[in-house]
Amino acid sequence: MTSSPSADRPVVEMSGISIEFPGVKALDQVDFRLFPGEVHALMGENGAGKSTLIKALTGVYGIDAGRIVVDGAEHRFSGPGEAQEAGIATVYQEVNLCENLTVAENIMLGHEPRRMGAIDWRAARRAAAEHLATMGLDIDPASSLGSHSIAIQQLVAISRAMVVDAKVLILDEPTSSLDADEVAQLFTVVRRLRDQGVAVLFVSHFIEQVYEISDRMTVLRNGQRVGEYRTSELDRLELVSTMIGRSMDVLEDLHVSTEHAVDVEQGATPYLSAVGLGRKGDVRPFDLDVYAGEVVGLAGLLGSGRTEVARLLSGADRADSGTTRIKDVPTRLRNPRAAISQGIAFSSEDRKSEGVVGDLTVRENIVLGLQAGRGWMRRLPRRQVDEIVDKYMAALNVRPANPDALLRNLSGGNQQKVLLARWLATAPQLLILDEPTRGIDVGAKAEIQKLVAELASQGMAVVFISAELEEVLRLSHRIGVMRDRHKVAEIVNSDDVGVDDVVELIASGGEH
């Protein structure tokens, strides 16, 4: 172990940490250190081992090898409670508080001051107010937590974490649901804590935020530590290259991959044509044509009806008005199964609850769609299964390349690739992708975008939905614009169309 560059001793020193899951080596001999009074960013792609390292430090996972030294004492945590006692506080991505309790109750839960066996609520509120004040927050401790924005709730979660006088504060993706002002507010608090000598471990997908807040960063890749850097000494391009382990060419390539003018001549029959398709309460009747070899993007804000359109096109929900024509033949898509038999594959935005079958292996997950189509009696022969699985795991670069790993042990990005493999294995003619790149890292994102472009150029019809307008613009030939559960406009994409134009269409509702 090298001695620290400053006079300080690291408050956390992890050395040679290894953790193995069945079929996956999540962490391999990772060293990590954290100094008091610094904001340290933990960087890496999905599956690089960030979450695993955090869970090792917070005692959620036991480590298979290595040492964890906190404040000079070696620890072997066998549960989150022990890590907390050692002064390690964690605030997770999703706020884990009780909305129906007051702010004070949430902050003091489990640490309530007592008087003669009963909780002294007045003292509790006073203590909560003090904690809020040290963080520079002006919130009424007696107000109910649910009445505050997610950002405030996040800050309350931090106050709660700091009640135990934490020396280390871990923030796991704290900004994913915050807007710019709220992020600024959060960062003010984080800086304040840092100046008070707290070591802050910060994990985020937003590279700009990492540069704004962090003093130092550790980069992980494939479960190994690539290096530790001062944030000021590593520029953004170098960081991304270090994270993905290759140069940025992959990303640059994409810009040339789509030609906007697709051959949609008069007389050609769309693969799928929706006329007046709608469902009460979900989305107002809309028309949409999707031709073979074309990517149709759907743009709109969250809740604008983009997902609902996808669900109607894929039979996931049943339409109560309008008709769907497949190759000009009116077809009722009563359920997903009916849609699949028409060559329509739908990858839901809710990967966890509508895609991943976590306790099955990667192999089983990939062939699930194909096998379901054949019915239970005609089992896919093992050789064919292996061929399909090998083919798609290689094509999509699924890591780890172990078909026997349970899907839930894979990272988000790799789970997404397995789900794509499931659908591609059914050889669909229309692929509907709802937020296929959400929550996954740059490398996997680029790979998936590239794949979509390739599939379309090979003649597949694709409906592509994403909250990132840049992504929609980069990939789509035509773009349907959604607003308030209504398809308000449809534009042909070209080099002249920019994000601003789409934003304006969303804002104006296509009324000019």
Next chain:
Amino acid sequence: MPATTGSRTRPAGPPGLRNLTHHTLFWPVVALVALLVANTIFSPDFLSVSILDGHLFGAPIDILRNSAPLLLVSLGMTLVIATRGIDLSVGAVVAIAGALSLSFIATAPDPGSVSTVIIAIAIALGLCLVLGIWNGFLVSVVGIQPIIATLILMTAGRGVAMLITEGQITTVTSAPFKTLGAGFWLGLPAAALIAYGVYLIVALITRRSALGMLVEAVGINPSASRLAGVRARTIVWTVFALSGLFSGLAGLILASNVMAADANNAGLFIELDAILAVVIGGTSLQGGKFSLSGTLVGVLIITTLTLTVTIVGISPLVTPLFKALVVIAVTLLQSPRVRDKLAARARQRAARPEEVAA
């Protein structure tokens, strides 16, 4: 059979042994062996099997025969539980099967003829299949929670059985029917041959076809399975129908054992034993991965336990308590959390001498 445990467990001990002790079936099998050993201590010729009149006799054969009804019921229960369901009505279905078959035979002009018995069996199994389909309909089409849907038949079913027997305990004499529960084929109890035969067929079908995987997919994530094109509804429906059918078969065996249809007591609490057998076998009540071999071990443990109580001479008054203690021990040893705790303690103990040395 795959026995992948969900949880991450910490390493302890040498890898070969660790894999063995961490196998889901390790502790249930240990419990079964321990029970057999305990019995052999109390009754040294417990494990001996003799041939009498061309039939095999002995405690192991008794265990095989006595386990037949529970094995059949647990088989259906395993599949139902794998799809996130539960079937509380199996005991009532057992009673109905017995009541219907025996009442039919009792009123038939020729109770001793093979054809009468075959018709009786067919009618009883047919009705039980319909009852299973009814349960499946309530769960998969109407969308009632399985525990409530099958509670309906659990309570109503005994009433139906009472109606069939008109409140009497129907006793019948019919040699062909008696063979089912008490007879021997090829030197082995007919009941055991039937139950283990059905078990093998189901085990082969679930693992050689894609049924096992699809059942697990539906149990692990129903909505993802539906979107992947799995006929989730049909699969749930099918497992409930099978559960009804297998319970009916179990009911016939039990009825033939005593040759009396007791609407109130036939198959009483068998649903609880079956659920227990499934859980001991390592199938989670949350659905998903299931293990038919685990269920078999669970059934053998419960059957042996019942026999042990008699052999060891435990008072019938404390029998339930004794059973409960064994079950608690087995389930605790299987729990990953308890195992982790035990492993941590073992490690601490191992670490202590080092500290002293330092």
